Amino acid sequence: MRENFYILQDGILKRKENTVYFENKEGRKILPINKISSIFAYGNLSFSSGVVSYLSKEGIPIHFFNYYGFYEGSMYPRETLISGDLVIRQAEYYLDPEKRLCLAGKFIEGACGNILKNLKYYARNREDIQEIIENYVTSIKTELSRLIDAETVPSMMRTEGKIRELYYNALDEIFPEEYRIIKRTRRPPNNKMNTLISFGNSLVYSTTLSEIYNTQLNPTISYLHEPFERRFSLSLDVSEIFKPILIDRIIFKLVNKNMLDDGCFRGEIGNMLLSDKGKKIFLKEYDEKLKTTIKHKGLNKSVSYKRLIRLELYKLSKHVLGAENYKPLVMWW
Amino acid sequence: MYVVIVYDVGVERVNKVRSFLREYMNWVQNSVFEGELTKAEFLKVKSRLKELIEINHDHIIFYSSRDKKYLGIENLGTPKADTNNII
Numbered sequence: 001m002r003e004n005f006y007i008l009q010d011g012i013l014k015r016k017e018n019t020v021y022f023e024n025k026e027g028r029k030i031l032p033i034n035k036i037s038s039i040f041a042y043g044n045l046s047f048s049s050g051v052v053s054y055l056s057k058e059g060i061p062i063h064f065f066n067y068y069g070f071y072e073g074s075m076y077p078r079e080t081l082i083s084g085d086l087v088i089r090q091a092e093y094y095l096d097p098e099k100r101l102c103l104a105g106k107f108i109e110g111a112c113g114n115i116l117k118n119l120k121y122y123a124r125n126r127e128d129i130q131e132i133i134e135n136y137v138t139s140i141k142t143e144l145s146r147l148i149d150a151e152t153v154p155s156m157m158r159t160e161g162k163i164r165e166l167y168y169n170a171l172d173e174i175f176p177e178e179y180r181i182i183k184r185t186r187r188p189p190n191n192k193m194n195t196l197i198s199f200g201n202s203l204v205y206s207t208t209l210s211e212i213y214n215t216q217l218n219p220t221i222s223y224l225h226e227p228f229e230r231r232f233s234l235s236l237d238v239s240e241i242f243k244p245i246l247i248d249r250i251i252f253k254l255v256n257k258n259m260l261d262d263g264c265f266r267g268e269i270g271n272m273l274l275s276d277k278g279k280k281i282f283l284k285e286y287d288e289k290l291k292t293t294i295k296h297k298g299l300n301k302s303v304s305y306k307r308l309i310r311l312e313l314y315k316l317s318k319h320v321l322g323a324e325n326y327k328p329l330v331m332w333w
Numbered sequence: 334m335y336v337v338i339v340y341d342v343g344v345e346r347v348n349k350v351r352s353f354l355r356e357y358m359n360w361v362q363n364s365v366f367e368g369e370l371t372k373a374e375f376l377k378v379k380s381r382l383k384e385l386i387e388i389n390h391d392h393i394i395f396y397s398s399r400d401k402k403y404l405g406i407e408n409l410g411t412p413k414a415d416t417n418n419i420i
Contacts, residue, residue, distance in 0.1 A: 001369060006419045017352035022420060029420055034357045034374065283419050 001304070002037035004207070004290070006283045008276055010043040015050040036060050038210040040203075042069065042279065061213055063206035068188070068273050071202040074209060074232075076219075083216040089320040090221045103223040103319070103326065104153050107240050108160045110328025112144050114244035115167050117331045122174050122252060129173050136170035153224065160224075160240075171248075179255050188271045195265065195272045196254070196282070200247030201239070203286055208242065209235040211309045217317055238312060241328055246305060250285045259285075294333055335401040336375060338366045340382075342391035349385050350393075354378070359416045367416070369401070 007013075011024030020031040031039075033054070039062040055062065056077040064072040093099045116137060123133035143163050150156040168181045171193075175181075181193045189195040209232050212219045222233035224240065254260050264278030274282065290306040303311065312329055319326035341364065342350055351360065357378055358368030370378065375397070382393055398404045 001371075003418045009420055017355055019352075019356045029414070030355055030360065032355060032357050032359065032368065035368065280419060287418065 001291070003035055004037050004040060004210075004287060005031055006040045006042065006287070007045060008042045008279060008283075010045070012046045012048070013039075013051050014048040015054045020051055020055070033058060038063060038206070040206065040283075041065065059213065061210050063209070065202065069199050069202070069279060071205060074206065076209070076213065076232075079213075081214070081216045086216045086317055086321065087218045087221070089322075090218055093320050094221055094223060094227065100223050101150070101153060101156070104156050104237075105147050105150070106326055106328050107224045107237050108147060108156060108163075109144070110241040110330060111160070111244060112140065112163055113328065113330030114241065115163065115248075116140060118244050118248055118252075119167070119170055126174070132173050133170055136166055136173075140166050140170075157224065175255060188267070188273065191272055192260075192265060193251070195274055196251050197247065199274050199279070199282060200250060200286070201243055203283075204239045204242050204246055205235055207290065207306065208239050208309055211306070211313055212238075214310065215313045215317060217313055238309070238316070241312065242309060245308075245329075245331060246286070246289055250282070250289055254281070254285065297332065334370060334372070334375065335398050335404060336368060336370050336378075337396040337404075338378075338393065339396070340364050340386075340391070340393040342386050342393070346386060346391065350382065353381060353385060360414055361416070362413050 007022060009024055009026070011022055014021050014023065019033045020036065022029045022031060036055075036058075038060055039055075041062055042065045045064075052075065055075070059077050059080060061077060062075040064074065066072050093103060119133055119137055119140075123130050126133075140163050143159055143166065147156065147159055150159060164184070168184055172180045172182065175193065179193045180191070181197075182191070184197070185191075185194050186198055189198045209219060212232070212235055217234060219232035219234045221227050222237045225233040225236045227233050259281060260278060264275055264281060265272055266275040267273050291304055293302040293304045294308075295301070296303045296308075296311075299311075308329060315324070315326050318324040336358070338354065338358065340347075340350055347364070351364075354360070354366045357370060357374060358366040361367045375395075379395070386393065
């Protein structure tokens with residue numbers, strides 16, 4: 001299986017002996033070209049043009065994150081899986097308000113399903129807060145039932161916003177005081193939990209983009225998010241489903257097992273970021289999560305979480321091609 | 334599957350073998366590579382190595398296991414390279 005490589009150090013990436021070398025003062029590291037799925041660059045990386053063309057040729061995207069750990073952009077290799085038919089169908093589903101609304105709703109439905117699963121899972125063994133969580137679950141369900149009445153995508157997004165807010169409020173009940181969200185803030189995140197969520201979400205976003213690259217879907221045509229943003233917005237759509245599955249679960253683990261200390265964060269309240277140590281711990285968990293396998297009911301074999309993202313995209317292409325109706329992934333385990 | 338490749342080849346071919354194997358696996362020691370390969374990759378590696386070496390002269394051993402966890406790997410001393418994917 002191909003792996004993601006996460007580079008936190010500063011250094012040079014170059015092509016040598018038909019593979020990729022990472023070099024800096026501390027030494028060098030050889031990345032076997034056939035084992036790279038994508039590269040996540042957090043440090044200051046220099047590239048030779050040789051390595052860029054080689055990675056493009058091999059279809060390996062590089063995702064860049066800045067000093068603060070925020071997503072900056074990707075080197076998206078030349079598309080090799082092209083299907084004009086699919087792109088036209090994708091656009092058709094965007095242009096037809098009814099079809100678009102239906103798909104947009106599916107993403108929220110999937111995200112919500114997973115959110116509810118998470119809440120139930122973490123409230124199961126906590127008798128002290130069970131009742132409060134139950135209340136949140138009911139209000140989230142009520143919001144979700146309003147989704148059918150939504151007539152425009154923006155109103156759908158508002159519902160989604162409300163659900164997320166309820167979800168974060170519910171999480172505040174579960175987490176220790178130090179890790180309360182209180183209010184979701186971005187750029188910069190203002191406390192520990194917001195920092196973790198932001199960092200994680202950008203990872204899911206990039207991973208999904210890498211997976212889109214390996215399908216014939218066009219990453220710029222999206223349904224829930226507007227495609228006019230500068231980002232590959234289809235990846236934002238699909239990420240919604242996987243954020244609760246991957247990131248929230250990782251954060252639960254990190255917090256519950258006390259794997260983070262003050263040295264994992266830098267900056268102060270109001271402007272807080274992950275330190276190198278924190279990033280390393282998070283990335284290690286993330287990488288392990290992607291490799292974790294579960295038994296897939298429909299396929300009757302073990303698939304990794306990373307593979308699940310790809311399967312989700314295949315389902316989406318089937319939907320726009322009219323072969324099979326899209327049903328978002330909701331954790332069954 | 335997880336494969337360990339140990340090779341003993343003539344000095345004029347040793348570089349060729351090493352640089353080829355680097356494209357697929359981690360170089361853990363002089364003349365030793367380790368890594369996860371798919372069945373297809375394994376076949377590809379074997380057939381390419383067959384072209385590179387002198388069959389009557391050189392010798393390569395492939396140790397393979399279904400999963401890394403079934404190999405009891407122990408270390409003593411300073412490893413040549415770390416195989417971590419978080420750098």
